[in-house]
């Protein structure tokens with residue numbers, strides 16, 4: 001079985017002081033329970049501007065924590081004011097990047113083609129991509145969740161994606177930051193569906209990790225992470241508290 005990936009998406013939160021403290025506390029917690037590292041990989045994704053500070057904490061502690069970005073440009077370099085390129089993330093010590101998060105799809109009108117173009121750049125730069133998919137509440141009510149997720153996977157996963165450079169995160173939009181989680185049966189059904197698509201698409205699709213995201217917290221983590229084809233969690237709110245983030249990993 002695959003090691004679970006416990007990924008924290010810190011979104012637009014934190015200060016220089018608070019992100020350092022959070023990274024320190026996470027590394028402390030992981031080091032206190034060495035068996036955690038046998039079961040889980042740990043990744044945190046701060047804002048771009050906080051990445052070097054988190055990287056410095058990791059280096060200083062020789063900590064087994066990895067750092068990633070929350071987005072990258074679909075271009076390698078050039079006149080793109082305000083954007084951050086994948087090689088820049090690599091250069092400051094990132095090993096991964098979240099792409100196609102529903103908040104970017106929604107607030108920045110990112111479509112599947114853009115997500116795929118970003119993933120190509122990220123893979124070229126040597127970053128692992130966490131490609132996010134998930135239906136809205138209206139789409140689920142209309143019974144379209146599988147159609148939507150298949151469309152997003154088909155459009156967002158680039159040629160060249162493998163189990164070592166690609167992770168999929170299923171995040172039903174209505175479960176993000178709402179305290180609502182999909183039922184274990186719904187999660188099981190969707191993850192099995194995603195697995196089938198990945199196996200059809202990629203030679204090593206069986207090895208791709210599929211994360212669940214959307215109001216994951218210590219109280220529901222054990223149940224969610226025990227579902228077949230749930231290979232980890234993408235955690236928003238609860239990843240901002242070291243004790244909650246660690247408790248989720250301990251539930252594995």
Ligand code: 13P
Pocket residue numbers: 009101171175176177178179213214215216234235236237238
């Ligand atoms: P919450 O865990 O706050 O619901 O956020 C989930 C998410 O969007 C992670 O990317």
